[in-house]
Amino acid sequence: xxxxxxxxxxxxxxxxxxxxxxxxxxxxxxxxxxxxxxxxxxxxxxxxxxxxxxxxxxxxxxxxxxxxxxxxxxxxxxxxxxxxxxxxxxxxxxxxxxxxxxxxxxxxxxxxxxxxxxxxxxxxxxxxxxxxxxxxxxxxxxxxxxxxxxxxxxxxxxxxxxxxxxxxxxxxxxxxxxxxxxxxxxxxxxxxxxxxxxxxxxxxxxxxxxxxxxxxxxxxxxxxxxxxxxxxxxxxxxxxxxxxxxxxxxxxxxxxxxxxxxxxxxxxxxxxxxxxxxxxxxxxxxxxxxxxxxxxxxxxxxxxxxxxxxxxxxxxxxxxxxxxxxxxxxxxxxxxxxxxxxxxxxxxxxxxxxxxxxxxxxxxxxxxxxxxxxxxxxxxxxxxxxxxxxxxxxxxxxxxxxxxxxxxxxxxxxxxxxxxxxxxxxxxxxxxxxxxxxxxxxxxxxxxxxxxxxxxxxxxxxxxxxxxxxxxxxxxxxxxxxxxxxxxxxxxxxxxxxxxxxxxxxxxxxxxxxxxxxxxxxxxxxxxxxxxxxxxxxxxxx
Numbered sequence: 001x002x003x004x005x006x007x008x009x010x011x012x013x014x015x016x017x018x019x020x021x022x023x024x025x026x027x028x029x030x031x032x033x034x035x036x037x038x039x040x041x042x043x044x045x046x047x048x049x050x051x052x053x054x055x056x057x058x059x060x061x062x063x064x065x066x067x068x069x070x071x072x073x074x075x076x077x078x079x080x081x082x083x084x085x086x087x088x089x090x091x092x093x094x095x096x097x098x099x100x101x102x103x104x105x106x107x108x109x110x111x112x113x114x115x116x117x118x119x120x121x122x123x124x125x126x127x128x129x130x131x132x133x134x135x136x137x138x139x140x141x142x143x144x145x146x147x148x149x150x151x152x153x154x155x156x157x158x159x160x161x162x163x164x165x166x167x168x169x170x171x172x173x174x175x176x177x178x179x180x181x182x183x184x185x186x187x188x189x190x191x192x193x194x195x196x197x198x199x200x201x202x203x204x205x206x207x208x209x210x211x212x213x214x215x216x217x218x219x220x221x222x223x224x225x226x227x228x229x230x231x232x233x234x235x236x237x238x239x240x241x242x243x244x245x246x247x248x249x250x251x252x253x254x255x256x257x258x259x260x261x262x263x264x265x266x267x268x269x270x271x272x273x274x275x276x277x278x279x280x281x282x283x284x285x286x287x288x289x290x291x292x293x294x295x296x297x298x299x300x301x302x303x304x305x306x307x308x309x310x311x312x313x314x315x316x317x318x319x320x321x322x323x324x325x326x327x328x329x330x331x332x333x334x335x336x337x338x339x340x341x342x343x344x345x346x347x348x349x350x351x352x353x354x355x356x357x358x359x360x361x362x363x364x365x366x367x368x369x370x371x372x373x374x375x376x377x378x379x380x381x382x383x384x385x386x387x388x389x390x391x392x393x394x395x396x397x398x399x400x401x402x403x404x405x406x407x408x409x410x411x412x413x414x415x416x417x418x419x420x421x422x423x424x425x426x427x428x429x430x431x432x433x434x435x436x437x438x439x440x441x442x443x444x445x446x447x448x449x450x451x452x453x454x455x456x457x458x459x460x461x462x463x464x465x466x467x468x469x470x471x472x473x474x475x476x477x478x479x480x481x482x483x484x485x486x487x488x489x490x491x492x493x494x495x496x497x498x499x500x501x502x503x504x505x506x507x508x509x510x511x512x513x514x515x516x517x518x519x520x521x522x523x524x525x526x527x528x529x530x531x532x533x534x535x536x537x538x539x540x541x542x
Contacts, residue, residue: 005083007031009060014210017053022060022083027148028102032211033084033095033137034063037162037203038196040092043169043289044177046186046195047094049202062087063095065135066166067297072307072351075433076446077455079139087137091169091293094196096162096203097136098211099143101151119214123475124160124204124241126197128224128442131171131254131311136161145450149468155476158213160204164196168300169293171311173259174266176281178316188318189259195319197229201240219475221245221338223445228253231413232313232320234333245471246339247444250409252326252525255312255535262314265303272299305534307351326522329412338474340423340491341410343439346401349532353397358388361397368527368536374520378527381511397531404528408512408521414484421474422484427494430457439494447493460497467493 007022010030021032035057038047067089087093103118127134127141135141143159150157164170173190181189205215218241222230227249234244235251257265270277273295275287288296301309313320356364362375362384369375378384382400384393414420425444428437435443446452450468453461470480481501482489488504515524530536 007083016051017057019057019059028151029144029147030100032059032098034061035096037096038094038199046192047199049199061085062137064088064090064093065137066093066163067091067293068133068166069297069301071133075431075435077452081139093163096160096200099147099159100211101147101156103156104154120156120158120212121217121475122158122208122213123219123221126222126226126229128226130308131225132167132309136163140445146468149450150472153472155472157472157475162200164193167311168296173262173314175259175263176285178259179281180285188316190314190316191319205240219243223247224249225254234335235328243336248341248345248406248441250329250413252409254310255529256315257312258315268303269299272303305537308349310533329409330416332416337417337420339410339414339420341406342425342441342444344398345406345441346398346532347435347438348441352532352534354394357390358386358393361393368530370523381514401528401532404524411512418485419483421479423491423493425493427463463493463497463499466499
């Protein structure tokens with residue numbers, strides 16, 4: 001499918017400079033694209049907030065994306081935007097995009113006039129992609145339609161998306177790099193992409209008022225690794241937003257390594273690039289910093305044993321002073337929360353288990369669990385039997401790992417925060433792809449962003465309208481369904497475009513409670529992380 005708008009340009013001057021933007025009259029929305037929110041002093045360095053533009057910013061063009069290899073599979077259609085440029089790549093390409101709806105001039109829900117009412121709520125999105133793939137300027141995350149929807153709802157809301165560094169550019173760590181960072185007075189190591197995310201939020205807090213936004217009404221939302229990052233921001237609680245939407249991921253999702261564990265990855269990368277590992281630490285870092293970005297990008301991809309490379313955070317005693325992954329899942333927070341998951345989350349990592357037989361999987365559990373007794377607990381709870389067919393065991397593994405890495409962590413979080421709005425996405429894909437028939441990880445993006453509605457089966461389109469409307473209303477302080485509360489309310493989206501409020505699946509809850517009561521939540525998660533991501537093959541993580 002393809003949109004074909006013909007926006008006009010407009011110009012404006014603000015305190016940090018002047019800019020040109022796009023005006024979509026038919027959508028009652030403006031956009032300012034490619035805004036450089038931070039600068040990077042060098043590879044493997046923390047980014048710094050950008051407080052000025054040297055020249056007029058051409059906000060009619062998308063800024064560059066962060067370099068990345070093509071992801072192995074992405075079962076969501078893409079579409080052309082012929083009125084926009086095709087962005088190139090830049091490892092320091094930290095830029096954001098702002099979609100700004102007009103304020104309706106009439107209607108029952110139009111804000112009363114006055115200086116405060118003119119400031120609009122803001123939604124800031126962190127894209128997913130296993131900390132390795134994706135971009136805030138990709139077509140699937142164009143905020144144009146979501147901003148236009150907010151206008152039609154009489155709840156005009158600004159939508160911001162941005163890039164952060166990915167792969168080794170954003171998350172590689174080592175003892176060498178820690179020493180390198182310390183020479184610049186930078187504490188910690190790795191997590192460079194997290195510093196970018198934080199600076200994007202700082203920039204929005206500092207400057208969004210110049211674009212009509214209200215910094216006191218910021219909703220942070222993210223999906224997958226972006227949801228993991230959003231949860232981390234909630235735990236750090238720096239007052240940069242007051243509402244958060246967590247789509248498919250909390251802090252354990254992509255893993256948290258120690259510096260020593262990342263050292264194993266680091267030296268594998270040096271060897272792959274042909275850098276002499278017997279050099280001094282300073283010389284090793286110098287060689288890595290001087291490596292062509294394409295070579296570094298490709299080598300980072302090739303050293304991992306699975307095609308969907310997933311970069312972990314680093315326990316660096318700065319950004320992550322201690323493992324935030326499992327112990328904080330049940331932490332009570334002050335933010336307003338909307339949280340949910342998909343029915344088939346771990347299909348994204350099915351490359352690692354799709355060829356397993358039932359006996360193979362039983363042996364894997366025996367090998368990875370701390371004891372045979374623990375392995376048998378998981379086997380019994382999930383009905384793993386040696387005579388299951390290959391198709392049956394595939395679905396059992398996907399279900400078990402999705403519980404461990406997505407649904408059980410969510411369950412702990414929203415039970416600690418019962419005022420949360422909770423959802424479960426069961427709408428299956430109708431696209432012509434291997435994941436057709438699954439409510440797979442990331443499919444909810446199609447429905448939330450409302451961009452690909454015309455590509456959906458006609459019966460499913462109202463669900464897209466409902467989900468995107470619910471997200472916008474949440475950012476405006478309106479709850480579209482009952483909180484989780486004492487009645488365990490969960491909004492179920494799908495199947496066949498239908499939705500409804502339901503209590504939890506009691507069968508699953510009984511399994512999760514057993515795992516919790518036995519104190520096996522962390523082991524369950526780490527074992528399943530290793531099954532999906534082959535962490536032991538990388539560095540003996542589990």
